[in-house]
Structures are given as C-alpha cells and as structure tokens.
Amino acid sequence: MTPVAECLSAFIFGTTVGLLVQRSRYCNVAALRDAMLFKTYRNTKAMLVAMMIMTLGFTAFITIGAGKPMQFDVGLNTFIGLFLFGLGMVLAGACTVSTWVKAGEGNIGAIWALLFTFIGMFLFSLVWSFDFWPPAPQTMTGTPNLAGLQFGFANAATLQSSTGIPAIVFGALQTLVLFGIYRAILKRERAEAPVPEPQAASIEASACDAWADSPAEPAVQGALARAEASQPA
Amino acid sequence: MDLFKKTLNPVAALAIIAVLDIFLFLVVGAWTVGGGETMMTGLIAKFFMGSAIDRIPFWSVAFPPDPYYWKIYISLGMVFGAFVGAVFSKEFCWRMPHRLTEWVMITIGGLLMGIGIRLAFVCNVSTFFGLTPEMNLGGYLAVSGILAGTWVGTLIYKKNLEG
Numbered sequence: 174m175t176p177v178a179e180c181l182s183a184f185i186f187g188t189t190v191g192l193l194v195q196r197s198r199y200c201n202v203a204a205l206r207d208a209m210l211f212k213t214y215r216n217t218k219a220m221l222v223a224m225m226i227m228t229l230g231f232t233a234f235i236t237i238g239a240g241k242p243m244q245f246d247v248g249l250n251t252f253i254g255l256f257l258f259g260l261g262m263v264l265a266g267a268c269t270v271s272t273w274v275k276a277g278e279g280n281i282g283a284i285w286a287l288l289f290t291f292i293g294m295f296l297f298s299l300v301w302s303f304d305f306w307p308p309a310p311q312t313m314t315g316t317p318n319l320a321g322l323q324f325g326f327a328n329a330a331t332l333q334s335s336t337g338i339p340a341i342v343f344g345a346l347q348t349l350v351l352f353g354i355y356r357a358i359l360k361r362e363r364a365e366a367p368v369p370e371p372q373a374a375s376i377e378a379s380a381c382d383a384w385a386d387s388p389a390e391p392a393v394q395g396a397l398a399r400a401e402a403s404q405p406a
Numbered sequence: 407m408d409l410f411k412k413t414l415n416p417v418a419a420l421a422i423i424a425v426l427d428i429f430l431f432l433v434v435g436a437w438t439v440g441g442g443e444t445m446m447t448g449l450i451a452k453f454f455m456g457s458a459i460d461r462i463p464f465w466s467v468a469f470p471p472d473p474y475y476w477k478i479y480i481s482l483g484m485v486f487g488a489f490v491g492a493v494f495s496k497e498f499c500w501r502m503p504h505r506l507t508e509w510v511m512i513t514i515g516g517l518l519m520g521i522g523i524r525l526a527f528v529c530n531v532s533t534f535f536g537l538t539p540e541m542n543l544g545g546y547l548a549v550s551g552i553l554a555g556t557w558v559g560t561l562i563y564k565k566n567l568e569g
Binding site: 174176177179180181182183184185186187188189190191192193194195196197198199201202205206209210215216218219220222223224226227228230231232234235239240241242243245247248250251252253254255256257258259260261262263264265266267268269270273274275276277278279280281282285286287288289290291292293294295296297298299301302305307309310311324325326327328329332340343344347 | 409410413414415416417418419420421422423424425426427428429430431432433434435436437438439440443444446447448450451462463464465467468469474476477478479480481482483484485486487488489490491492495497498499500501502503508509511512513514515516517518519520521522523524525526527528529530531532533534535536537538539540541542543544547548549550551552553554555556557558559560562563564
C-alpha cells in the first residue's frame with residue numbers, strides 16, 4: 174500500500190470515528206471516571222463491547238498471520254506513562270479522542286488541551302534527548318532488559334508460537350473475561366435501578382465537558398450524591 | 407436524517423468502530439492517536455525551528471517528522487467527522503472555559519497527557535483498542551497504569567467538585 178493510500182484509509186476511518194463519537198457522545202474519560210465516581214456505566218459498557226469485538230477479530234487474524242500488530246518493547250515506562258495520562262485526562266476532562274471530537278464541535282478548551290498535549294510531548298522530547306529512556310524503537314530487542322526497566326515484547330502471536338495453541342483460543346478466553354465484567358455491570362445496574370439512558374447521557378456528557386458554557390455542576394453533583402447514597406454504610 | 411436528530415447509542419457506535427478498526431488493523435494497523443499527535447508535534451516544531459530541530463536527538467533518532475505518517479490522518483479525520491456531525495445536528499458552537507481553575511486543570515491535564523503518551527509510547531486508544539485486544543503485555547501494564555491514574559485524578563476531580 175502506498176503512503177498516500179495509507180493516509181487516505183486512516184482519514185476515512187478517522188472521519189467515521191469522529192462522526193460516530195460526536196453523535197453518540199462517547200467519552201473514554203467517562204468510561205473509567207464515571208464508573209469509579211458516579212457508578213454509571215453508559216460509556217464503560219460501550220468500551221467493553223468494542224474490546225470484545227476487537228479481541229476476537231485481532232486474534233483471529235493473528236492466528237493466520239494476517240494483520241499488523243503493534244511491535245515495540247514495553248516496560249515500567251508503559252505503566253508510569255499511562256498513570257500520568259490517566260491523571261491528565263481526568264483533569265483535562267478529555268482524552269485523545271474527545272479532545273479532537275470536541276475541537277470539531279468548536280470547543281476552545283479542547284483545542285487548548287491539544288495545544289498543551291503537543292507542548293508536553295515536545296518537553297518530553299527534550300528530556301529524552303538527554304537520558305535516551307525509554308529506548309527508541311530502533312534499539313528495542315524484544316527481550317527483557319531489566320537494567321533498562323524493559324520487559325520485552327509479547328502478544329497473541331508470541332503466545333501462539335511459544336505454546337502451539339492458536340491465538341484465537343487466548344482471544345476467546347480474554348473475551349470471556351471482558352464479557353464477565355460486562356455482565357457484572359448489567360447485574361449491578363439491574364440491582365441498583367439504573368439511571369435512565371437519556372439522563373445518564375446528560376450526566377456523563379456534562380461531566381465530560383469540563384468546558385461547557387452551562388455549568389456542569391448541578392447534574393454532576395446530583396449524580397455524585399446519588400452514587401454516595403448507594404454506598405454501603 | 408435520524409442520525410443527526412437523536413443521540414446514538416454508544417454501544418452501537420463503538421461496535422461499528424470496532425469492526426472498522428479490524429479492517430484498519432489488516433490494512434495499516436490498529437486505531438491509535440498518540441503516534442499521530444507526536445508526529446504533528448514534530449512537524450510543528452520543524453515548521454518553527456527549521457533545521458535546528460535535527461539537534462534534538464528525539465526528532466532525528468526516535469521520531470523523524472514525516473507528513474506521510476498515516477496516524478496523523480486519523481486525528482484529522484476525527485476532527486473533520488466531528489465537525490460534520492456537529493454542524494448537521496446543529497450542535498456546533500464556540501465554547502470557552504470561564505473559570506481560571508478550568509484553564510489551569512486543562513493546561514496541567516494536557517501537559518500530563520502529552521508527557522504520558524511519549525513516556526509509554528501509547529495513548530488510551532492504543533491501550534484499550536490496540537494493545538489489549540492484541541493481547542500485548544503492554545496492554546495489561548497500560549490498563550493498570552491508566553486505572554491507577556484515573557483513580558487519583560478522580561479524587562482530585564471530586565475534591566474540586568465539592569469545592
């Protein structure tokens with residue numbers, strides 16, 4: 174595939190994603206934060222369903238050697254980096270998807286968040302240029318390197334080659350675990366008289382939209398009070 | 407058109423995205439955003455700094471700026487798709503944070519997201535919709551990290567809400 178065709182495929186995919194996320198008000202921050210804070214799971218369920226479909230699809234193609242899985246070593250930096258990211262996305266009220274989507278809706282706060290994401294990346298590039306950690310992709314070996322706090326590379330393909338068991342089997346097991354979490358959420362929602370869908374959408378959208386013109390606090394604080402009231406004493 | 411009148415069920419929306427992501431995985435690779443943002447940072451820095459950017463090893467060794475890096479166009483597509491959705495559903499409007507605390511939170515949050523992506527080599531999209539479905543070891547490390555970070559962020563957010 175030529176670079177132009179790759180870019181065009183990516184643009185078509187991105188456009189569809191932008192449209193669907195804008196119309197569904199899906200928010201990745203809400204998927205995690207609201208499950209922890211408000212005990213509402215509208216976005217969490219969507220994220221789990223997507224992960225189940227992708228796990229089955231990716232591992233099915235990995236089994237026959239098709240697809241282009243990500244190839245790089247992981248290490249302590251993976252955990253620390255996503256810890257910082259998780260903290261940052263809650264403070265900013267948006268993740269990598271919602272910053273672009275909200276920017277497309279005319280949200281100046283989202284554009285500001287994007288600008289500072291770029292600045293954060295540039296600052297990191299300066300620090301990396303002194304300590305060269307974590308290792309650049311070109312110097313990764315795929316094997317554990319404890320001195321560099323790197324654990325190497327492992328995915329469904331390496332599992333298949335080391336055990337002889339098709340990757341799809343591991344994918345099916347992971348899907349079952351994700352489905353178990355999904356069912357537990359449904360059970361909890363049924364037990365706790367779930368927040369009606371339009372109301373949940375409104376709470377999560379306003380909580381996610383830290384930069385809305387109308388203050389988000391009343392809806393969010395109402396949900397917070399409800400979540401706290403449902404906690405065991 | 408109903409799509410622009412009603413809010414779409416997020417489960418349906420994400421299920422469609424998941425199927426499309428499988429096609430993307432076959433053609434170029436799974437959905438990711440952080441890599442494209444890094445490349446945009448490099449291209450913007452190159453625009454302002456010119457050849458001086460080559461003196462920063464990160465941009466000459468790890469991430470040489472390249473306008474034909476496909477991941478950039480996912481982000482550009484997302485902003486375009488969202489703009490189309492917002493215009494057709496009459497939801498487009500310029501909005502701005504009003505309080506200083508919001509600006510401060512967004513600024514710190516944006517910086518932490520940028521630093522976190524580069525430190526980990528992945529963003530939240532790659533974590534949940536790339537690495538973990540590929541059963542990459544990094545996916546499990548990244549999920550643990552993002553859950554811990556979100557939990558700490560949630561404590562701060564809650565404190566802020568309670569004033």
